[in-house]
Amino acid sequence: xxxxxxxxxxxxxxxxxxxxxxxxxxxxxxxxxxxxxxxxxxxxxxxxxxxxxxxxxxxxxxxxxxxxxxxxxxxxxxxxxxxxxxxxxxxxxxxxxxxxxxxxxxxxxxxxxxxxxxxxxxxxxxxxxxxxxxxxxxxxxxxxxxxxxxxxxxxxxxxxxxxxxxxxxxxxxxxxxxxxxxxxxxxxxxxxxxxxxxxxxxxxxxxxxxxxxxxxxxxxxxxxxxxxxxxxxxxxxxxxxxxxxxxxxxxxxxxxxxxxxxxxxxxxxxxxxxxxxxxxxxxxxxxxxxxxxxxxxxxxxxxxxxxxxxxxxxxxxxxxxxxxxxxxxxxxxxxxxxxxx
Amino acid sequence: xxxxxxxxxxxxxxxxxxxxxxxxxxxxxxxxxxxxxxxxxxxxxxxxxxxxxxxxxxxxxxxxxxxxxxxxxxxxxxxxxxxxxxxxxxxxxxxxxxxxxxxxxxxxxxxxxxxxxxxxxxxxxxxxxxxxxxxxxxxxxxxxxxxxxxxxxxxxxxxxxxxxxxxxxxxxxxxxxxxxxxxxxxxxxxxxxxxxxxxxxxxxxxxxxxxxxxxxxxxxxxxxxxxxxxxxxxxxxxxxxxxxxxxxxxxxxxxxxxxxxxxxxxxxxxxxxxxxxxxxxxxxxxxxxxxxxxxxxxxxxxxxxxxxxxxxxxxxxxxxxxxxxxxxxxx
Numbered sequence: 028x029x030x031x032x033x034x035x036x037x038x039x040x041x042x043x044x045x046x047x048x049x050x051x052x053x054x055x056x057x058x059x060x061x062x063x064x065x066x067x068x069x070x071x072x073x074x075x076x077x078x079x080x081x082x083x084x085x086x087x088x089x090x091x092x093x094x095x096x097x098x099x100x101x102x103x104x105x106x107x108x109x110x111x112x113x114x115x116x117x118x119x120x121x122x123x124x125x126x127x128x129x130x131x132x133x134x135x136x137x138x139x140x141x142x143x144x145x146x147x148x149x150x151x152x153x154x155x156x157x158x159x160x161x162x163x164x165x166x167x168x169x170x171x172x173x174x175x176x177x178x179x180x181x182x183x184x185x186x187x188x189x190x191x192x193x194x195x196x197x198x199x200x201x202x203x204x205x206x207x208x209x210x211x212x213x214x215x216x217x218x219x220x221x222x223x224x225x226x227x228x229x230x231x232x233x234x235x236x237x238x239x240x241x242x243x244x245x246x247x248x249x250x251x252x253x254x255x256x257x258x259x260x261x262x263x264x265x266x267x268x269x270x271x272x273x274x275x276x277x278x279x280x281x282x283x284x285x286x287x288x289x290x291x292x293x294x295x296x297x298x299x300x301x302x303x304x305x306x307x308x309x310x311x312x313x314x315x316x317x318x319x320x321x322x323x324x325x326x327x328x329x330x331x332x333x334x335x336x337x338x339x340x341x342x343x344x345x346x347x348x349x350x351x352x353x354x355x356x357x358x359x360x361x362x363x364x365x366x367x368x
Numbered sequence: 369x370x371x372x373x374x375x376x377x378x379x380x381x382x383x384x385x386x387x388x389x390x391x392x393x394x395x396x397x398x399x400x401x402x403x404x405x406x407x408x409x410x411x412x413x414x415x416x417x418x419x420x421x422x423x424x425x426x427x428x429x430x431x432x433x434x435x436x437x438x439x440x441x442x443x444x445x446x447x448x449x450x451x452x453x454x455x456x457x458x459x460x461x462x463x464x465x466x467x468x469x470x471x472x473x474x475x476x477x478x479x480x481x482x483x484x485x486x487x488x489x490x491x492x493x494x495x496x497x498x499x500x501x502x503x504x505x506x507x508x509x510x511x512x513x514x515x516x517x518x519x520x521x522x523x524x525x526x527x528x529x530x531x532x533x534x535x536x537x538x539x540x541x542x543x544x545x546x547x548x549x550x551x552x553x554x555x556x557x558x559x560x561x562x563x564x565x566x567x568x569x570x571x572x573x574x575x576x577x578x579x580x581x582x583x584x585x586x587x588x589x590x591x592x593x594x595x596x597x598x599x600x601x602x603x604x605x606x607x608x609x610x611x612x613x614x615x616x617x618x619x620x621x622x623x624x625x626x627x628x629x630x631x632x633x634x635x636x637x638x639x640x641x642x643x644x645x646x647x648x649x650x651x652x653x654x655x656x657x658x659x660x661x662x663x664x665x666x667x668x669x670x671x672x673x674x675x676x677x678x679x680x681x682x683x684x685x686x687x688x689x690x691x692x693x694x695x696x697x698x699x
Contacts, residue, residue: 096441130474139473146440147473151464157433158465164434165441168393168419175437188460191430198425354471355509357478357533364531366555 041316047089047245048311049325051081051304054105056326056333057114058276061104061121061135065280069341071123074135076276077105082303083208083270084109086248087176090256096144096162096175098155101136102208102274103148106178111143114336124343131346132354153179153186156205160192163203163265174202174259182213184226190233193265197233202259204252205230205267208242210274215288230267242270243303246310273297369552375408375545377519378484381526382409382446384555386416389444392530395422395431396448404448406486406545428454432461432483436535439481440469444530449485452539453499458483466535467510480533484526486542487515487629488579489677495665498673500579500629503636505537506607512560513607514538517581519549521604524558532560541579541629561608565617569599572623572687575614575640577603580627586680587687596691606636614640615648622653623690627678632660654690659683 058078064070077084080102088097088109099106107117112128120127121135128140139147146162149155159177166173183189184207196203213221227237240251248270255266275298277285311317362368372380386392394412396404400423403410413421424431428449435445449458462483469477487500506513512534516522522540529536566581567588576584581602588598599617603610618624624644626637637658644656662676689696 098437128474129472129476132474133472137472139469139477141473141476146437147469147477149465151460154460154465157430157435157461158437158440160430161434161437161439161443161445162441163437165438165443168438169442188429188433191425191427192433194425194427195430195434354473354475356512357470357475357480359531359533364528364557364559366557368531 043089044311044316045325047085047249048304048307048317048322049329050085050089050109051245051307052326052329054081054084054108055304056329057104057108057117060118060333060337062276062280064121064337070121072134073279073281074121075102075279076274077102079275079297079303080208080210080242080272081105082245082248082307083206083242083272084178086245087206087252089249090252091144091174091176093143094171095173096146096159096166098146098159098162098175098177099138099148100155100178100180100183101148101150101152102180103138104135107138107140107145107148110140110145112138112140112145114333115339118336118340119343122340122343123345124340125346125350126343130350153183153188155179156183156186156189156192160196160201160203163196163201164199166202167199172260174204174256174264176204176206178206178208180213181207181209181211181218181222181226184229185213185221190229193230193233193235193267196265197235200262200264202262202264204255204259204265207267207269208272209269210272212274212278212289214278215282215285217288226269227267235265235267237267237269239269239271242272243301243306245303245307273301369550371548372519372551373546373548374516374519374522374540375406377523377551378408378526378540379411381523382530383412383415385527385530386412386420391442392444392446393420393422394446394448395424395435397424397426397450399423399448405450406542408545409448428457429461432458433465435481436461436466436469436479439466439479440477444480446482446484446530449483451497452485452487452501453496455485455501455504462505462511462535462537463508467508470534471510478533479535481535482526482529483535483537485537485539487539488541488543489629489661489666490673491543492668492670492673494668498666500539500661502537502539502606503630503634506636510535511607512536512605514560514605515578516540516604517578517602518544519547519551521558521564521602523551524556525604527557528560531557539578543579558604560605561610562604563610563613564602564604565599565613566602567598567600569597569621571597571621571691572625573599573601573614573617573621574625574627574683574687575601575603576627577606577629577636579629580678583678583680583683584627587683590680590684591687594688596687598687609640611643611647614644618644618648619651622651625657625659625683625686625690627659627683629661629677631663632658633663635660654693655696657686657690657696659686
């Protein structure tokens with residue numbers, strides 16, 4: 028296993044740094060608004076907060092092209108934002124409105140944004156591992172240099188599907204990166220209680236090069252991902268990354284009384300010492316790349332964007348009743364079903 | 369016209385489509401050099417190479433999942449599932465992922481793939497290699513389900529399945545692979561949702577799927593000798609279902625038996641019978657009868673296994689009683 032702690036090079040790419048900062052702030056703002064929508068009973072159903080894990084989604088997705096594919100999870104808003112989605116269509120989706128990315132038919136756990144290469148969040152833990160690997164198979168067959176990133180949590184490493192598809196990805200050298208966001212908890216259980224051995228060793232057993240990285244350090248995540256993406260494009264994949272991170276909220280927004288599985292002290296410690304946005308902002312200021320005032324302005328702009336998007340979504344219309352049985356089947360052009368077509 | 373086996377018909381359909389569309393590939397266990405245990409795919413790897421006829425490890429959920437992702441991203445996979453019984457292994461990828469992606473994404477994603485597998489008992493293969501599980505997948509919106517009853521249907525339905533932009537599950541009767549039928553040399557496709565009236569009749573309608581079409585046709589011959597005129601209809605696809613043709617027939621004959629090799633309870637027979645009751649009730653002279661496989665795990669012993677599926681004799685016997693006006697519901 029390779030430990031990566033690549034030192035970023037201050038001043039070489041300030042624009043990219045500020046974009047990463049902004050994207051992390053956008054994810055946090057999105058989640059704060061989503062949580063408020065739930066707490067104020069304006070959102071149907073439940074949702075799973077990505078807050079705390081922002082450096083993972085942003086560090087990875089900033090290393091990808093729009094045409095590269097990702098698959099996401101039930102805790103997927105961060106991936107969706109990081110891969111380029113807009114707030115309005117995302118909030119519309121969370122609220123079941125027609126202008127949502129999925130016309131309100133998917134909701135929080137199924138946001139898909141094909142235009143940005145997001146093949147969808149998945150409400151089956153580990154359910155997208157085959158899809159991401161299949162997208163990599165398509166990319167290899169098409170010879171387009173594309174890469175697929177499969178986001179999944181530590182809980183999903185207990186699913187058998189993962190080992191089946193990693194085996195095939197390794198056999199066929201597919202351009203897929205398995206990004207394991209290890210936030211320490213499998214729903215309401217400490218992952219340490221349900222995972223034997225080491226997660227990276229499981230990938231290494233298939234001959235897959237595996238890395239472990241601080242998932243709270245967006246530059247470390249980004250540097251590692253950039254190098255792996257470049258290598259995957261050249262046919263050196265697949266790769267596995269374990270990203271050590273932390274989810275600030277419970278398993279979902281309704282999981283509020285959770286001291287039976289983790290302490291408030293533990294949570295407070297991550298907030299105080301390892302917040303990816305605070306720490307990256309401090310680094311940007313310390314390096315003289317962006318004064319705190321500039322970062323504060325970014326946060327204010329994002330906050331205004333998020334509030335406006337929520338207001339827009341709350342006023343947006345629901346899908347017409349005629350939509351209920353629309354999109355069960357994709358259309359097939361009858362002309363293609365003729366002999367000789 | 370030339371006659372070819374069902375196995376050859378499937379092979380031809382896939383080869384023709386692979387020549388036509390380079391995005392198609394076959395993926396599954398022992399599909400390449402082995403050509404599957406039933407040898408249905410023999411010769412494909414020689415023509416198309418291992419890039420397009422892909423042998424996998426014994427990982428059904430894994431390669432099913434790969435196919436779903438590949439189908440979402442510009443490929444058209446044909447997934448080979450060696451036995452229909454293995455459907456239980458791929459249910460999440462098939463029913464939670466492939467079937468729902470188009471709807472859950474509001475029409476943005478589509479999953480154009482074919483899952484070819486098989487059904488059918490009486491091959492002395494016992495309970496885990498003999499099931500007919502099409503009702504399970506027919507229950508899931510987003511999947512289409514084709515059930516060819518001969519080499520002719522197997523070729524025409526396979527070509528349509530491959531060109532369809534949705535996940536299609538196609539069940540071949542594993543006992544019919546060597547059965548021959550007339551298959552034209554020239555290209556043809558069989559549209560989904562169009563039933564085939566195999567034999568016209570006036571006294572009773574025998575609606576039969578896949579392996580049971582032959583059984584119904586033989587029953588019709590037995591009945592004809594007794595002066596009973598049976599109409600035999602093969603729906604060919606159960607999703608979509610050509611309800612109109614079935615209803616029109618029952619309105620004419622006033623009696624119907626639905627025959628299918630899936631377990632009788634909660635199966636295809638009940639669904640079709642119910643639709644006929646709902647839409648043709650006042651034209652019926654007798655309750656619509658279901659004849660499916662017995663509600664038992666398929667036994668190994670030939671002495672037992674043959675008891676579990678409808679036969680021409682049991683179908684003819686039931687038809688005889690219906691036409692005679694016997695009070696079937698009293699049983």
